[in-house]
Amino acid sequence: MPLTHIHLSTQYTHGERAQISRILQDVLITSFDVPKYDCFQLFHRYQKDDWVIDSNYLSAGRTERFILFEITAGKPRSYELQQNFMQQLAAHLAQNLAIAPSDVMVVIHYNRAQDWSFASGKLFKLEDIQ
Numbered sequence: 001m002p003l004t005h006i007h008l009s010t011q012y013t014h015g016e017r018a019q020i021s022r023i024l025q026d027v028l029i030t031s032f033d034v035p036k037y038d039c040f041q042l043f044h045r046y047q048k049d050d051w052v053i054d055s056n057y058l059s060a061g062r063t064e065r066f067i068l069f070e071i072t073a074g075k076p077r078s079y080e081l082q083q084n085f086m087q088q089l090a091a092h093l094a095q096n097l098a099i100a101p102s103d104v105m106v107v108i109h110y111n112r113a114q115d116w117s118f119a120s121g122k123l124f125k126l127e128d129i130q
Contacts, residue, residue: 001034007070008067030088032081069107074116
């Protein structure tokens with residue numbers, strides 16, 4: 001049950017954002033153990049002077065096509081699963097949208113299932129989806 005905030009520049013078109021959304025969801029399903037219809041994504045678009053990002057910190061170099069995926073997920077994933085997810089996401093973005101892997105940053109936050117309410121003020125329970 002991830003909630004993803006996608007931070008990127010205003011240069012990305014509506015069509016590119018739609019592709020990013022599809023790629024992210026496909027990779028979440030295939031590489032991050034996310035159910036098929038569990039899709040919650042928020043795009044945040046920034047002008048060049050609206051953010052300060054070091055272009056080289058732990059990267060081969062970031063450009064104006066930089067994207068930050070900030071994911072809040074309800075259950076922890078193993079190191080291997082996280083690594084595979086991040087590699088697959090960067091690879092698919094590079095292959096389909098020519099976004100350099102050095103322009104892709106991912107931050108994952110974990111919380112508990114009981115920290116979510118999907119509707120009507122009702123706390124989430126695993127039994128709700130089984």
